[in-house]
Amino acid sequence: MTHRILVKGATIITMNANRDVFETGDVLIEENLIKSIGPEIENPQEATKVISGKGKVALPGLINLHNHAAMTLFRSYADDLPLMEWLEKRILPAEAKLTGHDVYWGTSLALLEMLKGGTTTFVDMYYHMDDVAQACVDSGIRAVLSHGIVGINSILGNKTLKGAKEFAQKWHNTGNGRITTMLGPHAPYTCPPDFLRKVLKETEHMDTPFHIHLAETRNEMNDSLKNYQKTPVALMEEVGLFERQVLAAHCVHVTEEDMDILSKRKIGIAHNPGSNLKLGSGIAPIVKLLEKEALVGLGTDGAASNNNLDMFEEIRLSSLMQKGYHGDPTLLSVEDALSLATRRGSGALQVGDIGVLREGAKADLILMDFEKPHLQPSDNPLANIVYSASSNDVDTVIVDGNLLVEHGRCLTLDEEKIYFEVSKSAKRLRV
């Protein structure tokens, strides 16, 4: 029997380029695709399941462009510290003790939080990636995964490059196509130019995209200028990275020329406003990047620097930061802000079939319960979502046509077990 879900009578925010909103509408899902969508679907084919949209608002599942999911293990473990102390005294020593078992359960906690909070696709870079991928398959989420590559010495460089290549090939297009892969050179300052050239050469037969941290801090910018007489972005252009498909996280410290390069080369940019503020990295020039038609989307970064994985907070912060910093309340409107987590997120990944509700797109959608005091009155649902909502307002989550969250309860993951395992791992890892 064909698997069909009918969402009936919800307010629908399509996030398509026309900005179509249906005050009351239906969505028919067939297998893993949206079969039809509109004000009312007449005589729909028999549905396996009908979901009432009364009092609810449907929108595309959110896309989290940058995460290190397993770092939920280090949530609230290293706050209010200088960046180097955060990294060297807390995070690196704890990470050195990580096992695949820890990573499986830390990732599962992140998946539980993301799914319940309306994130249907996320991008990850970490280690023990087989365990990350397995957790993703088990949860039903859509994921773009990369194994970190670090070239600070040749032993580590060779090992991580080999691991990254093997992982990218082994897991690409698994989990019914929900899992795809990238290669993850960590950052320009951990992957020097010669090493990066080697990475590019050894992977030239693969059409796997790259995920990299880029221009995150003032220090990174200054060191790059000192060591290479080039900004991090210009250095990546010179090395040839941008001839491949790239998703770059952060891009806080970029010059006018850097922004032109990022735009011209169609580099996906994962903006992480919460993490950038919390680590004191700065405020990325998102308004200018959007003016230059750069491919900007939104991410949370890992829970060690955010500390939650609530994309609604990032949507809101992205707008508030630009308005407040530039002293202009008209910047980054509700449509712009929500598009970063939906339509523009898929643009940054260079896939067209998620992040928007339309016929033929992947059936990744969420329903938000608007019968909450902070979401009333409800006549402007887009503004309510951007300026008032949180992940707790998500009622229903469908990924690839599968119902994963129903009335706020995750159907695929065992909450109690996850809390138990994570608590046990955290106790061992945190010194």
Add this chain to the structure above:
Amino acid sequence: MTHRILVKGATIITMNANRDVFETGDVLIEENLIKSIGPEIENPQEATKVISGKGKVALPGLINLHNHAAMTLFRSYADDLPLMEWLEKRILPAEAKLTGHDVYWGTSLALLEMLKGGTTTFVDMYYHMDDVAQACVDSGIRAVLSHGIVGINSILGNKTLKGAKEFAQKWHNTGNGRITTMLGPHAPYTCPPDFLRKVLKETEHMDTPFHIHLAETRNEMNDSLKNYQKTPVALMEEVGLFERQVLAAHCVHVTEEDMDILSKRKIGIAHNPGSNLKLGSGIAPIVKLLEKEALVGLGTDGAASNNNLDMFEEIRLSSLMQKGYHGDPTLLSVEDALSLATRRGSGALQVGDIGVLREGAKADLILMDFEKPHLQPSDNPLANIVYSASSNDVDTVIVDGNLLVEHGRCLTLDEEKIYFEVSKSAKRLRV
């Protein structure tokens, strides 16, 4: 029979000056006060009600120092607009149509949101204040209320001053002492110096404190310098306002000398980070104000400029903004940030018996449910609250010894009725 509530086996964050945290502890409430608190209360007197603290974290009820509660009626009605267009084209015309009935229900919606979100005390300035006060009494919340005074012409000036005085006297110490009052001269730019002097003179027999908007925008600063050759803060000092007890909202645009005046005069400061960002007003110098031992607390401002009334967001934003803007992740630590909404909030109001859990304080406390993915692992509850929690995580709310919210359900307010009435009013008011 004596009314006693025992909270048993919760993690307790006292927010006292010693920063005492009990990993597992009890709180015994008798009538409207905390009778005892500690790791374990032996043989407590018989309790009317026992609340299990298992998996929960207790902390003082949050104090929202600045609101216009009824403006929930204008939530998501005027976003992404220049300040003057926001005010003159949207807010003022809609406010002109407000009735006491609208204000009662708009305020009730705000009270429902605040109570469910862990706010136990709030400060308000608005009109139709009898209706605001009645809604507060009906809900059980603790409130500090002021009737706005606007002196842009003598008719309005006389009318609002009279209204404010009458309101302050009529409602002070009502609702079992939960309602207290202030006088609300709106702002220096709507209350010129001569009018303010008249206000001070006509109220010199009252010991009622003042609530005023102060130094919110760059324009206010520039106009004040142009018209009076003084900053707004220096002007208020000259006029004599600061010889009275004052709570000043915003204080974004202040000079070094202004900060010294605010500190020396022990002026309460309501910092509203979300509203200041959203309206493009700027970033208040909170770190410096705290260094100068100024009395800073935290507010949401009204829902037309925030747009929710979630104090956890303001706590988090207050810290993130300072870290991000100054490029220093060590600024405004978790204890500092949470103190703004608790202990320091009561300091700004110059009352000592709320905002902290200790024997003899008012029994205003909340319990947060930590069995949520974004609050795990839970070994650092203070950091989880500041960097991960939201109003949706509040399970139990007690104000003045009365249980007002239980398992997330408000016991004193009728949600359905509020949504219905607010939706009806909003439809009429929004043009």
